[in-house]
Amino acid sequence: MIRIVVIEDEPLAREHLVELLSELPGVAVVASVENGRLGLAGIAEHQPDAVFLDIEMPGIKGTELMHMLPDPRPSLVFVTAYPQHAIEAFAGGAVHYLLKPISRVGVAQALSRIRPKDEPLQKEWLRLPVRKKGATRLLRPEEVEALVADLGDCMAWTPEGRLPVDGTLAHWEERLADRGFMRVHRNALVRLDAVLEMTTEDELVLATGRLVISRRRMDEVRRTLGL
Known part of the structure; x- marks a missing residue:
């Protein structure tokens, strides 16, 4: 305490x-x-x-x-x-x-x-503060499937929808490094245990959507997922 x-x-x-x-x-x-x-x-x-x-x-x-x-x-x-x-x-x-x-x-x-x-x-302690309906909710990392930078904002992909989150993608990459999140694209972090499928088009399939893996991240992502 x-x-x-x-x-x-x-x-x-x-x-x-x-x-x-x-x-x-x-x-x-x-x-x-x-x-x-x-x-x-x-x-x-x-x-x-x-x-x-x-x-x-x-x-x-x-x-x-x-x-x-x-x-x-x-x-x-x-x-x-x-x-x-x-x-x-x-x-x-x-x-x-x-x-x-x-x-x-x-x-x-x-x-x-x-x-x-x-x-x-x-x-x-770690929570991700997301904005929903005029209020700020504090989500545990396991409640977020991905964080995606979108026109300067950082969006949390959650079962409740895509919600704005305070802080930059770089900030959350550092904070979530030991929580199972990985950079798969310059604009996206993914919680790896939320990945359902990797397609032949090099996309990661999540319950909340699909994200493309960048070429420079491909080998590391495949290795981490055991592919």
């Missing part, structure tokens, strides 16, 4: 960040406060694993608070609208720097910096 303190002076931004963190398994927000003074008190009381904090706050700024923490320090993730502080933040030991407006993908990336990649919970 990752125990987190959130320090953010804007009430709506603080509430949104807490909501995104609380959606993820293995995460507990143990304190949520509006300024650096209360943040220092919350860190001392709860001894969290990580702190998500704003930079521009009344009183103690986030970059000032960073230098006031005794060792061993929690992992620090800055959440700010100001990109110009990134060098100072990383020089002070921050593990991640989130620019507002924040997204589920950004929060998941931050959490991946806090725990090592071989942490079992990394796989449990």
